[in-house]
Amino acid sequence: MFFTDDDLIDEFERRNLVLNRRVLTDWRSKGYLEPLQVKGKGRGRGKIYFSSRNALNRALLVDEALRLDYRGTRILFILWLFGYEVPSSVIRNHLLSALKNLQKAAGGGKQDGPAISEHIENVVLEYCRIAQKHPQLNLPRELPDVGMEMVLNVFANREYDLSSLAFEEGIEAVLSTFKQDRIQPPAEKAVDRLQNAKNAWQYVHNYFSLDHFHDAITAATDEHISRVQADIGLIFRVIAERAKGKPELETLREFCVMFAYGFGMLFSPINLVLRHQGWGGLIDQYLSSCEIPLVGNIEEQ
Secondary structure, X not given: OOEOHHHHHHHHHHOOOOOOHHHHHHHHHXXXXXXXXXXXXXXXXXXXXXXXXXXXXXXXXXXXXHHOOOOOHHHHHHHHHOOOOOOHXXXXXXXXHHHHHHHHHHHOOOOOHHHHHHHXXXXXXXXXXXXXXXXXXXXXXXXXXXXXXXXXXXXXXXXXXXXXXXHHHXXXXXXXXXXXXXXXXXXXXXXXXXXXXXXXXXXXHHHOOHHHHHHHHHHOOHHHHHHHHHHHHHHHHHHHHHHOXXXXXXXXXXXXXXXXXXXXXXXXHHHHHHHHOOOHHHHHHHHHHHOOOOOOOHHHO
C-alpha cells in the first residue's frame, strides 16, 4: 500500500488533525518524511507521486513530536528511535551536541582540573541554595555536598585526583547516604566496603567519564549506530508486548514519545561506550534474555 499526499491529508482529517501540502513539503525539506516516489500512470496519462506504506505512521509520529515541542534533529532522533532510516551522521552529531552541553554545564567550559573542580563546587553550592530556598521544587538533597562534588568530578574532570582526601570523603558520603541498613558493620567490613567503592568509582573515572563517552560516540561507525537502533527497537517491542492488556500501562501511551526520547538519549551513549570498551557482550546477553518472539516491527505497531 502507498499513500499520496491527498491520502495522508485525508487520514489526518479522519483523526481530527490538520495537515496540508505546504506542511508536507516543509517536513520533507527537513528530512522528517522521505522524498516522494514517482511512477508513470501509463500511456501518456502523466505521473503519480506517492509515499511508502510507512508514510502515515511516520507522519503521525512527526505530528505528535511537534505538538510536544520537539524540533530539528530531536525529531530526526525520535524517528530513528522508532526504527526509521536516518543518516548515522545526524544521530552521532545529535548525541555529541547533547554531550557537549552536558560537559559544558558540568565543567563550565574549563580545561584544567583545578578550574573544573572549582566550577563544580560553585555549581553544587548554587544547587543546594536553590533547593533550600525553593522546597516546592522537591530537588533531591539526599547526597551531601561533598558527595555530589565527587560524583561530578569523576565524570567531568579528567584531572581529578583519585588519591585526594576530597575523593575519599566523597566516597564516604555516598556510602553513608545509600547504605542499605542502619546497622554499623564491623570495622573490617567497613574498610572493605570503602575500598570496593573506591575501586568502583576509580573504574568509572578511568573508563566511563564524559570524555570516554565522547570518544565512543565519535568513533561509532554506521554499523555501531545501526546496532544501537536495533537494540532499542527490541526493547521497545518487548515493552509494547508486555503492556498489552494492562490498562494501567496503556494509559501511559500518550507519553510514549517523551519516554522514547529520554530513554534513547540515555541508552544510546551508554550502549556505545560499553561496546567501545569491549563490554558489548553484556548488552547482548541481557537483551537476549528478555527477547520474545514477535511478529512485525516497531514501525507497524
